[in-house]
Structure formats: C-alpha cells, structure tokens
Amino acid sequence: KQEVTQIPAALSVPEGENLVLNCSFTDSAIYNLQWFRQDPGKGLTSLLLIQSSQREQTSGRLNASLDKSSGRSTLYIAASQPGDSATYLCAVRRAGNMLTFGGGTRLMVKP
Amino acid sequence: EAQVTQNPRYLITVTGKKLTVTCSQNMNHEYMSWYRQDPGLGLRQIYYSMNVEVTDKGDVPEGYKVSRKEKRNFPLILESPSPNQTSLYFCASRPSGGRGYEQYFGPGTRLTVT
Numbered sequence: 001k002q003e004v005t006q007i008p009a010a011l012s013v014p015e016g017e018n019l020v021l022n023c024s025f026t027d028s029a030i031y032n033l034q035w036f037r038q039d040p041g042k043g044l045t046s047l048l049l050i051q052s053s054q055r056e057q058t059s060g061r062l063n064a065s066l067d068k069s070s071g072r073s074t075l076y077i078a079a080s081q082p083g084d085s086a087t088y089l090c091a092v093r094r095a096g097n098m099l100t101f102g103g104g105t106r107l108m109v110k111p
Numbered sequence: 112e113a114q115v116t117q118n119p120r121y122l123i124t125v126t127g128k129k130l131t132v133t134c135s136q137n138m139n140h141e142y143m144s145w146y147r148q149d150p151g152l153g154l155r156q157i158y159y160s161m162n163v164e165v166t167d168k169g170d171v172p173e174g175y176k177v178s179r180k181e182k183r184n185f186p187l188i189l190e191s192p193s194p195n196q197t198s199l200y201f202c203a204s205r206p207s208g209g210r211g212y213e214q215y216f217g218p219g220t221r222l223t224v225t
Binding site: 034036041042043044045046049089091097098099100101102103104 | 142144146151153154155156159160161167169170201203205212213214215216217218219
C-alpha cells in the first residue's frame with residue numbers, strides 16, 4: 001500500500017528565505033506526483049505536476065524535483081513571501097485515478 | 112471560468128438523515144473523484160469515476176454512494192450519515208488521455224453530523 005510522508009509537518013521562516021519541503025513515498029510505481037497549496041478553509045490549488053519520467057518542474061519561484069527510484073520529491077520555494085503561508089500537500093497518482101496524499105507541511109512566512 | 116463547484120459548502124445534519132452533496136465541473140473532464148480530509152489523517156479518496164456510469168471505490172468507501180449519470184456531475188450520497196462522517200469533503204476532476212494531467216479541486220463541503 002502506498003504511503004506518502006511529508007517532513008516537516010510545520011515550518012516557520014522569515015521572509016526572503018529559500019526553503020525546501022520534502023515528500024517521500026513508499027511505492028515507486030507512480031504515474032505522476034503533484035504539489036498542491038491549501039489555504040485555511042479553502043480548496044486545493046495545483047502548483048506543479050511532475051510526470052514519472054521527469055526529474056523536475058519549475059513555475060516562477062517554485063521548483064519541484066522527483067527521484068522516483070528513491071521515492072522522494074522536494075518543493076523548493078525561493079525568496080519566500082508572507083503570501084506563501086499555507087499548507088503544502090504532495091500527492092502521488094497510481095493506477096486508475098487513485099491519488100494518495102501526504103499529511104502536508106504547514107508553512108508560515110513571517111514578515 | 113473553468114471550475115469544479117460543490118454544494119452545499121456547509122451542512123449540519125443529524126444521524127441517519129440521508130443527504131447528497133453535489134459536484135459539477137465545466138471542463139468536460141472524464142475523471143472525477145471524492146475525497147475527505149480529516150485532521151491527522153490527511154486527504155483520503157472515497158470514490159472515483161472514469162466516465163459516465165463507471166465508478167470505483169477509493170480507500171475509504173464505506174458509508175458512501177456515488178453515481179455518474181452525466182459527465183459533468185458526480186454527486187456523493189450518504190444514505191445514513193453517522194458522526195464519524197463529519198469531515199471536509201472535496202470533489203476533483205481531471206481529463207483522461209495520459210498520465211500527466213492535473214487534478215482540479217472544488218472549494219470543499221464542510222459536513223457536521225450530530
């Protein structure tokens with residue numbers, strides 16, 4: 001059974017810092033990995049999707065990497081801003097339409 | 112605007128009273144799913160559908176039903192809700208045709224069963 005773990009569970013950084021969020025998964029037979037952002041009481045916003053054949057994806061200040069063989073992904077946020085404060089979730093897609101989510105990392109960027 | 116909508120957004124009900132949460136998407140997506148989100152347990156998939164009249168169980172299907180009679184709609188039915196179904200529910204959709212398509216999520220429905 002696929003298990004997805006995100007470390008750390010919570011992170012507080014001063015504005016301007018670069019930071020890395022980690023996601024690990026136990027079964028490397030995935031189709032893709034997706035990073036989401038969730039604001040309190042809100043839905044999920046897709047940030048980046050990495051296909052199983054890719055190593056990384058970039059969007060603005062965000063860069064996500066994938067090492068399928070070791071079951072790891074990282075989300076790098078450059079020059080963090082208070083508006084980046086949210087919970088970040090990673091999810092892996094396996095057969096059919098099955099998505100397995102990690103528990104999330106709650107990020108606080110202090111001005 | 113491309114979106115996934117859910118109704119109602121908030122619902123308080125009593126044990127045993129049947130309810131339906133609606134989900135609709137305007138992107139002509141084939142795949143639709145329902146998730147529940149609970150503190151400490153994260154997001155877990157309840158049911159998913161690959162197209163009209165094609166549905167399958169996710170990780171936590173007990174106590175739920177779904178139907179997919181139209182491509183755009185995927186309602187979640189709780190025939191006899193219980194307090195352990197108090198949760199935040201999300202509907203999602205994505206196109207078929209490959210491995211690289213993103214999931215789009217609705218805004219969520221917060222359900223309380225007393």
